[in-house]
Amino acid sequence: xxxxxxxxxxxxxxxxxxxxxxxxxxxxxxxxxxxxxxxxxxxxxxxxxxxxxxxxxxxxxxxxxxxxxxxxxxxxxxxxxxxxxxxxxxxxxxxxxxxxxxxxxxxxxxxxxxxxxxxxxxxxxxxxxxxxxxxxxxxxxxxxxxxxxxxxxxxxxxxxxxxxxxxxxxxxxxxxxxxxxxxxxxxxxxxxxxxxxxxxxxxxxxxxxxxxxxxxxxxxxx
Numbered sequence: 001x002x003x004x005x006x007x008x009x010x011x012x013x014x015x016x017x018x019x020x021x022x023x024x025x026x027x028x029x030x031x032x033x034x035x036x037x038x039x040x041x042x043x044x045x046x047x048x049x050x051x052x053x054x055x056x057x058x059x060x061x062x063x064x065x066x067x068x069x070x071x072x073x074x075x076x077x078x079x080x081x082x083x084x085x086x087x088x089x090x091x092x093x094x095x096x097x098x099x100x101x102x103x104x105x106x107x108x109x110x111x112x113x114x115x116x117x118x119x120x121x122x123x124x125x126x127x128x129x130x131x132x133x134x135x136x137x138x139x140x141x142x143x144x145x146x147x148x149x150x151x152x153x154x155x156x157x158x159x160x161x162x163x164x165x166x167x168x169x170x171x172x173x174x175x176x177x178x179x180x181x182x183x184x185x186x187x188x189x190x191x192x193x194x195x196x197x198x199x200x201x202x203x204x205x206x207x208x209x210x211x212x213x214x215x216x217x218x219x220x221x222x
Contacts, residue, residue, distance in 0.1 A: 001026045001136050001168045002047065002064075007056035009042050016042040018192040019056070026061065026135070027166045029159075031179035031200065033213060034189035040172045041069055043189070044138045062135025062168075069140040069172075071125040075114030079105055082113050082124050086131030098127040101157060119150035126154070130161070136168045137161075143175045151175075155182055176213035180204045188213075 002024040009017040017039045024030050034040055045051045047058055048066050065086070073082050080095055083105075087093040099106035102123045108116065113124055122142070129137060139158065143151040159182065161167050173179035180186055180200040188196040188209065196203060203209050 001028065001061045002058070002170070003061075004043070004047070004058045005056055007043070007046065007058060008054045009039070009046055009051055010054045016192055017046070017053075020189070020192070020194055021056075022187050022194065022197070024136070024168055024170060027162070027168055028185065029162050029169045029171065029183040031176075031183035031186035032170060032172045032189055033174070033176040033179050033186060034195075035212075036174070038189045039192040040189055041140055044140055044170070044172060047138065060136065063133065064136045064138060065129040065132040065134035066138040067122075067125045067129045067140060067142070069144060071118075071121045073113040073121055073124055073128075075112070077113055078109065079111055079113055079116070079124055080109040083127050083131055086128035087133075090131070090133055092133070093131070095127070095131065098130060101130070101161065102127055118146050119154070122146060122150075122154055123157075126157070130167075134167065136170065138170050138172070140172045142171065142173060143178055151178065158182070176209070180214075 004020060004022045007017050007020045020043060032040055044066055046053055048064060083095040083098055084093045105123055105127060108120060113121065142154055158169055162169055171179050171183055180203065183200055186200045186203055187194055204214060
């Protein structure tokens with residue numbers, strides 16, 4: 001579904017991605033974790049065609065859509081209009097299937113998006129991306145600024161989407177614990193390079209990942 005090989009991205013003289021390689025199979029859920037400034041969003045934007053790489057390549061095996069960091073809704077438009085905008089490249093612009101996935105949005109369809117709660121806005125952002133009928137969904141910081149209960153609900157929706165429809169999901173998260181619990185496989189991106197990769201259960205047990213992302217040093221000290 002996605003193959004990235006030796007990808008290099010620069011902003012002027014600054015190197016944001018330095019020889020990044022990763023791959024995803026159809027129907028996989030894969031996590032990409034790392035600190036702020038590691039290059040996670042740059043990678044997603046490059047795969048979506050928003051940024052031209054300086055070197056390397058990537059290959060997509062299907063249609064891709066992104067749920068951007070911070071949601072980036074059209075705040076003065078209604079929920080339904082935001083959803084329909086996600087389908088601008090496909091013929092089917094009926095949001096009914098999104099309302100089946102997020103029943104709460106059906107009651108909010110005429111509400112202006114800017115008046116919604118953070119969790120509701122994130123549902124709209126995910127729904128808008130799904131209106132493009134993607135084979136691969138790129139989710140940038142699902143949990144950002146949201147209460148844990150809301151995050152759990154959204155995470156359940158993503159797992160259900162992957163299980164029932166087979167949509168591949170690349171989940172970018174600073175909340176490494178959430179990402180590693182949701183996704184069977186993961187990559188760790190640090191300073192523009194892949195620092196580690198493998199099954200999430202194995203990564204979560206390594207000393208480096210536990211200390212940097214899972215509070216391992218604090219747990220051991222206590």
